Amino acid sequence: MAVSANQLAEASHYNTVATTVNKVFGDNYNTAAVTDASRIDTHKFGWGATNVANALTTGTSITAVRLQDLVERANVSVDHINVTDSTLVFAVPTSRSNVTAATLVRAEDLNVVDDKFTNTILASDAHTTIDATNASALNATPTSGGPYTRSSTWNNKLVGEHKWTWGSYNKARYFFNAGGQVRLSLAMSGGSTAGYYNWSDVINEMGVMNLLWNNFTQSNATTAGTSQAKGFYNLTQYYGDGSDAGATNEGLLFTSNGVTLSRTVGDSGTSGSAYGYITGPGTFSQWGDWAIIGGTTSNTIYVSAYSAYSTYQNLRFKIYGKYADAGASVSLKFILDDSAHANTIDGTMTPTLSYLMPDNVTQGAATFSVTPAPTVSITNNLTSPDDY
Numbered sequence: 001m002a003v004s005a006n007q008l009a010e011a012s013h014y015n016t017v018a019t020t021v022n023k024v025f026g027d028n029y030n031t032a033a034v035t036d037a038s039r040i041d042t043h044k045f046g047w048g049a050t051n052v053a054n055a056l057t058t059g060t061s062i063t064a065v066r067l068q069d070l071v072e073r074a075n076v077s078v079d080h081i082n083v084t085d086s087t088l089v090f091a092v093p094t095s096r097s098n099v100t101a102a103t104l105v106r107a108e109d110l111n112v113v114d115d116k117f118t119n120t121i122l123a124s125d126a127h128t129t130i131d132a133t134n135a136s137a138l139n140a141t142p143t144s145g146g147p148y149t150r151s152s153t154w155n156n157k158l159v160g161e162h163k164w165t166w167g168s169y170n171k172a173r174y175f176f177n178a179g180g181q182v183r184l185s186l187a188m189s190g191g192s193t194a195g196y197y198n199w200s201d202v203i204n205e206m207g208v209m210n211l212l213w214n215n216f217t218q219s220n221a222t223t224a225g226t227s228q229a230k231g232f233y234n235l236t237q238y239y240g241d242g243s244d245a246g247a248t249n250e251g252l253l254f255t256s257n258g259v260t261l262s263r264t265v266g267d268s269g270t271s272g273s274a275y276g277y278i279t280g281p282g283t284f285s286q287w288g289d290w291a292i293i294g295g296t297t298s299n300t301i302y303v304s305a306y307s308a309y310s311t312y313q314n315l316r317f318k319i320y321g322k323y324a325d326a327g328a329s330v331s332l333k334f335i336l337d338d339s340a341h342a343n344t345i346d347g348t349m350t351p352t353l354s355y356l357m358p359d360n361v362t363q364g365a366a367t368f369s370v371t372p373a374p375t376v377s378i379t380n381n382l383t384s385p386d387d388y
Helices: 012-024 066-080 107-121 123-128 169-177 193-201 307-314
Strands: 136-138 158-166 179-190 209-213 216-219 252-255 261-263 272-274 277-279 301-304 317-324 329-337 348-357 359-363 366-367 376-383
Touching: 012 066, 066 107, 066 366, 107 123, 107 307, 136 209, 136 317, 158 348, 179 193, 179 329, 216 252, 252 301, 252 329, 277 307
Parallel strands: none
Antiparallel strands: 136 348, 158 329, 158 376, 179 209, 179 348, 209 216, 252 317, 261 272, 277 301, 317 329, 359 366
């Protein structure tokens, strides 16, 4: 709310600007609950720092110290988020960028702060972004439930589940609002069966999967899957995968692509798209070509493009999410379902858990921090009765 220049700052104007600053840097919704109907629209605001006073009574003098508190919060905010911008500059005196004791605080000074928050920091949800230079990608060591790996063969389904915890719903909010992410990557190695080669083709191409405040994304992926464009604020208390009372796919976040092979093997002199690896050539001699796995004709793994094997295109890794502990935690579950084929799948499956942690940023008395970092525990480690 811009106020005419050339007048001293008034308490009502200051209160309005301070409320806007608190909306980002502090928290105007600190009584938020995960069940609030307005969750998606309002809870995305707030990084959890100490609010500045925003209810000054009429006639209160707006001191240089109060303005400096706003300026420092604005400059820290611009430093933290992913925008190309600069620190605040005031009109009087020309190009002044600091606030010293006994400086008269004018309406235009507050206007500068208000403009920075309204038109830069809050514009297009920029407050939820993070400058890469102010973030740390960190591996997470599970506090319990591990090891998170599978080395024994399986035939039908693998289910893994882990839970990220912040200690309170508001702490989780501040983490995601500030651009924090929780991440999952999977790797398969060391196998030699047709089932292994099909699933490793799917798994090893997905890259790192990231839960954001409003989305679920991939990074460093070879093959793109399908995101449901759901993030932290879209989660409910149910997965919706058939294991709970949720509606079908209520918590579905991501579905991988299927097997994506280019058939350039064998000795027929032709090429094309392969639908998957199979054991033995079957009765289709034209496509009964050995896959170059080890490089000899004695291998028993083949590729096929016939419709009988097109279901390998539909192998899908899925990941579901839900909130837990009144919003203080996020549970993520991933499922590999091979029950349509019941192939023997060997090798080692290894999930890696990590997170993007916003770094602390300080200027003067203003400090941005969303510490402590989240912790993670394993609640289904790939060796439970639902893994077979």
